[in-house]
Amino acid sequence: MKLACVIHRFGADIAGGSEGHCRLIAEHLALTHEVTILTTTARDHVSWANHYRAGEDPVGRLRVIRFPVDRPRDLHRFRDISDLVFSDRASPDEEQQWFRENGPVAPALLECLQRQGGSFDLVLFWSYRYYNTFFGVPVVGRRAVLLPTAEEDPLVHVDALSPFFALPGGYLFLTQEEERLVGDRAPAATPRRIIGCGIDPPAVADASLLQRLGIAEPYVLYLGRIDPNKGCDTLLRYFMKYIGDGSSPDRLRASGASASLAEARADLGRAEAEGLRCEPGGPAPRVQLVMAGPANMPVPEHPAIRTLGFVDEPTRDALLAHARVLMMPSPYESLSMVLLEAWNRGLPALVNRRCAVLEGQVLRSDGGLYYQSAAEFAGALDYLLAHPDVARQLGAQGRAYVEREYRWPTVMRKIEALLSEVAANSSHENTKSRNHEIS
Amino acid sequence: MNEVRVAPLMKEIESEARSKIRRRLVKHGMAAYDDEEIFERVRATLQHAADGRDLGVLLLPELLNDEVEWSLDPNLQLSSHRPAAGKAILFAKRRILLPLTRWLFEYSQRNFQRQQQLNRILLACIEELAVENAKLRRDLDALRK
Numbered sequence: 001m002k003l004a005c006v007i008h009r010f011g012a013d014i015a016g017g018s019e020g021h022c023r024l025i026a027e028h029l030a031l032t033h034e035v036t037i038l039t040t041t042a043r044d045h046v047s048w049a050n051h052y053r054a055g056e057d058p059v060g061r062l063r064v065i066r067f068p069v070d071r072p073r074d075l076h077r078f079r080d081i082s083d084l085v086f087s088d089r090a091s092p093d094e095e096q097q098w099f100r101e102n103g104p105v106a107p108a109l110l111e112c113l114q115r116q117g118g119s120f121d122l123v124l125f126w127s128y129r130y131y132n133t134f135f136g137v138p139v140v141g142r143r144a145v146l147l148p149t150a151e152e153d154p155l156v157h158v159d160a161l162s163p164f165f166a167l168p169g170g171y172l173f174l175t176q177e178e179e180r181l182v183g184d185r186a187p188a189a190t191p192r193r194i195i196g197c198g199i200d201p202p203a204v205a206d207a208s209l210l211q212r213l214g215i216a217e218p219y220v221l222y223l224g225r226i227d228p229n230k231g232c233d234t235l236l237r238y239f240m241k242y243i244g245d246g247s248s249p250d251r252l253r254a255s256g257a258s259a260s261l262a263e264a265r266a267d268l269g270r271a272e273a274e275g276l277r278c279e280p281g282g283p284a285p286r287v288q289l290v291m292a293g294p295a296n297m298p299v300p301e302h303p304a305i306r307t308l309g310f311v312d313e314p315t316r317d318a319l320l321a322h323a324r325v326l327m328m329p330s331p332y333e334s335l336s337m338v339l340l341e342a343w344n345r346g347l348p349a350l351v352n353r354r355c356a357v358l359e360g361q362v363l364r365s366d367g368g369l370y371y372q373s374a375a376e377f378a379g380a381l382d383y384l385l386a387h388p389d390v391a392r393q394l395g396a397q398g399r400a401y402v403e404r405e406y407r408w409p410t411v412m413r414k415i416e417a418l419l420s421e422v423a424a425n426s427s428h429e430n431t432k433s434r435n436h437e438i439s
Numbered sequence: 440m441n442e443v444r445v446a447p448l449m450k451e452i453e454s455e456a457r458s459k460i461r462r463r464l465v466k467h468g469m470a471a472y473d474d475e476e477i478f479e480r481v482r483a484t485l486q487h488a489a490d491g492r493d494l495g496v497l498l499l500p501e502l503l504n505d506e507v508e509w510s511l512d513p514n515l516q517l518s519s520h521r522p523a524a525g526k527a528i529l530f531a532k533r534r535i536l537l538p539l540t541r542w543l544f545e546y547s548q549r550n551f552q553r554q555q556q557l558n559r560i561l562l563a564c565i566e567e568l569a570v571e572n573a574k575l576r577r578d579l580d581a582l583r584k
Contacts, residue, residue, distance in 0.1 A: 088495070225512045361447055369452065370449065376452065376456045377460075378456070379453070380449075394443055394445070
């Protein structure tokens with residue numbers, strides 16, 4: 001088949017979730033299909049400033065066509081329209097305007113879909129929240145296959161999306177939770193598959209990299225952008241309370257769920273004198289929180305917290321291979337590749353239950369524990385650290401889940417089946433409309 | 440090691456976390472929670488109010504006057520009543536005053552949003568308690584008959 005993939009940014013150096021997902025899927029599709037990537041010249045996901053050269057650029061088996069972005073994102077205007085739309089007071093026009101302000105606005109990409117869209121058997125669109133997907137799917141209609149990468153955030157409930165979600169000819173979802181969130185608004189007969197993302201068996205990890213970084217075990221690991229939107233402020237607050245949390249009621253009160261980071265820090269000062277602790281009343285294993293990823297927020301300086309900044313692939317592998325637990329505090333996730341990578345290495349996870357996807361993944365895999373409050377966070381982390389045999393078993397169950405659901409042959413079988421079904425429906429509809437015209 | 444099921448294990452951990460909270464509250468004067476059943480009923484009621492329902496759909500707001508009169512409005516809406524000079528005034532507000540004071544606006548807006556969320560949760564709590572009260576009154580009336 002001749003396929004097009006529409007994505008807001010594209011490049012080997014772009015680490016974003018949906019962009020990475022698109023690249024991996026497109027590369028695997030390109031083994032058996034003719035694949036063109038339709039994208040923008042943007043690299044920065046905040047400003048959408050033009051960075052790459054516009055025009056055609058082959059990348060391996062993929063033909064990549066980049067279209068210029070008309071204007072950078074005006075963050076003030078974007079915030080103002082977001083406030084209006086998310087407070088449920090926006091008119092239909094203002095809801096549509098939200099997608100224009102979110103960008104990246106590349107009208108030439110939409111013109112290309114209008115002019116040449118018919119030359120593709122199917123057009124796959126990633127992420128409903130971006131301009132080119134929101135305004136591009138209606139151009140292609142039933143030949144569109146949408147990968148919404150939707151999260152349970154306020155945007156997904158806006159009225160403008162109900163007619164939009166009825167348009168695509170097929171859906172590829174990342175999880176069951178995403179299908180429930182979006183799938184109900186698509187016609188019942190619309191073909192759909194839950195695919196997640198493929199992942200290869202892990203490479204051998206080099207433990208000496210950890211020694212070079214001075215990381216001592218045991219440590220729990222956060223991997224990814226350190227950002228309040230990823231739940232990192234809550235993770236830090238809970239972790240600092242956890243290591244300062246003893247059986248002393250006064251300290252427990254000071255570290256209540258609403259305590260600020262400053263309060264928790266003061267609390268920790270008192271706890272430091274007694275050493276870091278884990279099991280109330282038991283011995284005190286010195287557990288460290290290692291955070292690897294670029295930081296968009298201040299991280300408290302403390303011996304129990306190590307920030308590494310951006311790490312390369314071998315370091316990432318070594319960190320995953322030797323951690324005790326992966327921490328996944330994000331309240332909004334449509335899949336979480338990091339979680340799959342952790343399970344791929346048999347590492348159990350501790351996830352934020354407020355994210356339905358993460359809770360669902362943990363329950364389906366039996367590959368970790370979850371929390372909803374500071375008390376549950378402390379209880380679950382205590383349990384995982386105090387019961388290494390159970391933690392190992394949870395990690396092994398996570399790995400089995402990855403083997404079962406997320407190896408590339410399994411994922412690609414589901415994608416190919418969906419594409420064949422949508423293509424058959426589309427050509428059937430074309431035949432019907434041609435016959436109708438003739439009669 | 441045998442298979443470990445997460446759901447029952449989490450029930451144990453959650454129960455232990457709740458128990459810790461209860462003991463702490465009892466120790467600090469909330470004697471009613473000495474009775475585990477009472478604590479559990481209170482917790483379940485409040486929990487349901489906090490995240491078991493749609494906070495945008497509540498009875499009490501329906502009974503109050505127009506929402507505009509009592510609801511917090513965290514969003515700044517710039518307008519002018521002057522027909523002629525209105526456009527110029529709006530331009531000045533948007534392009535000069537707002538950029539200069541945006542830091543203050545954003546700081547207060549975030550706090551207003553938190554307050555609004557808390558107000559909704561409290562309204563939901565009141566409604567949960569009113570429902571409980573109505574059920575008890577109905578049962579009491581039935582017993583009296």
